Amino acid sequence: MSQNNYREMYVSEALEHVETISDALLKLEEEPNKKEHLDLIFRSAHTIKGMSATMGYDDTRELCKNIENIFDNIRKGQEKLTPNLASALFKCIDLLREMIADEKKKVDLKPYLQMLEHPDDAQIDVAEPTNSAKSPTIRVKMLDLDSLVNLVGELVISKMRLEQTLSHNGSDDARQVMTEADRLVTDLQYQSMKLQTCTDRSDL
Structure with a gap:
């Protein structure tokens, strides 16, 4: 070899x-x-x-x-x-x-x-690694991550209720704002689920 x-x-x-x-x-x-x-x-x-x-x-x-x-x-x-x-x-x-x-x-x-x-010595300074082969370690507490996912879930439900309300008696401007909010909530939901999937794969 x-x-x-x-x-x-x-x-x-x-x-x-x-x-x-x-x-x-x-x-x-x-x-x-x-x-x-x-x-x-x-x-x-x-x-x-x-x-x-x-x-x-x-x-x-x-x-x-x-x-x-x-x-x-x-x-x-x-x-x-x-x-x-x-x-x-x-x-x-x-x-x-x-x-x-x-x-x-x-x-x-x-x-x-x-x-x-001497981990408690604040005077010790090291240069942060660069050009890492993989992303730097991200420390996420599972309780915090679960809370984030739960909050996003509640936000999605509230968004759906607001959509139903606006569909009956909302103005065009309100519907436009709702469309933008819908996109942001969807992106947030995707990112939070993606983060949860990454940590689940590590069995955290």
């Missing part, structure tokens, strides 16, 4: 593990005591670390090692997943995704590793 084929296999499998880490971390924020989320993140980080070491990607290996250590400490009760730590981890996950997709990318890991070690 050629080096290019090995590279393609590495990228494909490693990016799958990155998404596993990202999805499991989202779930862990909702269920901080659920061990299976911790174990899943730890295993995926460990796997990427080993694959990267084999391919000679030392920066990727180093970042994965630090992520792995954090979750090992959390599993042992030596560390807690605070909101600041979660935010730092998501930034590192986005960076990890970029590093895997672009083997020529040059990264200064030091501020990222410092951020993981």
